[in-house]
Amino acid sequence: MRVDVVSIFPDYLAPLRLSLVGKAIETGLIDLAVHDLRDWTHDRHRTVDDTPYGGGAGMVMRPEPWGEALDDLVPAGTDARLLIMTPSGRPFDQRLAAELAAEPRVIIACGRYEGIDARVAEHAATRMRVDEVSIGDYVLNGGEAAALVIIEAFARLIPGVIGNPESLAEESHSADHDQLLEYPVYTKPAAWRGLEVPEVLLSGHHGRITAWRHERAVELTRRRRPELLPDAERTDELEVRPAV
Numbered sequence: 001m002r003v004d005v006v007s008i009f010p011d012y013l014a015p016l017r018l019s020l021v022g023k024a025i026e027t028g029l030i031d032l033a034v035h036d037l038r039d040w041t042h043d044r045h046r047t048v049d050d051t052p053y054g055g056g057a058g059m060v061m062r063p064e065p066w067g068e069a070l071d072d073l074v075p076a077g078t079d080a081r082l083l084i085m086t087p088s089g090r091p092f093d094q095r096l097a098a099e100l101a102a103e104p105r106v107i108i109a110c111g112r113y114e115g116i117d118a119r120v121a122e123h124a125a126t127r128m129r130v131d132e133v134s135i136g137d138y139v140l141n142g143g144e145a146a147a148l149v150i151i152e153a154f155a156r157l158i159p160g161v162i163g164n165p166e167s168l169a170e171e172s173h174s175a176d177h178d179q180l181l182e183y184p185v186y187t188k189p190a191a192w193r194g195l196e197v198p199e200v201l202l203s204g205h206h207g208r209i210t211a212w213r214h215e216r217a218v219e220l221t222r223r224r225r226p227e228l229l230p231d232a233e234r235t236d237e238l239e240v241r242p243a244v
């Protein structure tokens with residue numbers, strides 16, 4: 001898979017060269033290229049923004065550099081998916097991560113300031129698939145942090161990136177874990193600062209352990225993310241529980 005990221009702060013994407021994604025790049029599973037948007041400017045000051053039409057505070061990213069960058073990175077006839085990072089985008093989730101992991105080419109546009117001129121997405125959509133994507137309901141200074149999150153989330157789903165694919169199976173939000181949050185996990189020592197590992201986990205009884213883990217996952221999901229509960233697990237009674 002080829003991933004291109006365009007940003008005015010390309011060094012912000014340096015962490016992608018580390019750890020899991022870095023290994024995938026080294027092994028050729030992912031071909032990553034990070035570009036400086038200013039390389040597509042032509043004035044002495046390498047200007048990428050201007051004042052907003054209609055007035056208002058802040059600056060808007062000019063369409064020309066983005067248009068030229070996308071012309072270069074996505075030649076006519078290329079099958080590519082453009083992700084524009086924006087707080088007003090569709091919520092990023094595991095389903096989208098799985099979709100992206102199957103794409104041959106992904107280009108990620110990291111906007112800054114008050115955003116990117118809306119015509120960039122409009123024009124790009126005439127020749128590639130475009131998604132405006134948010135990683136959550138909070139405000140960042142730019143799309144770079146969102147790009148790091150999204151790339152990590154889909155890169156780890158690419159076959160061969162994670163050593164043991166079984167570890168993907170029981171993760172929170174993974175499709176085959178029916179959307180429950182992950183159960184609490186423990187390791188040695190069995191007692192730590194007066195806190196004991198739940199007895200069932202030391203029992204060696206796999207059936208009981210599986211049942212206990214499912215119960216804890218349901219309990220946690222009901223308490224923290226009731227909207228994720230599968231219908232079969234929903235209960236109407238009001239449960240008053242400590243907020244943990």
Ligand SMILES: Nc1ccccc1-c1cnco1
Pocket residue numbers: 085086087110111112133134135136137138139140141142143144146
């Ligand atoms: N706040 C932002 C500012 C600029 C580009 C993306 C974002 C963003 C993406 N997901 C949440 O916020």
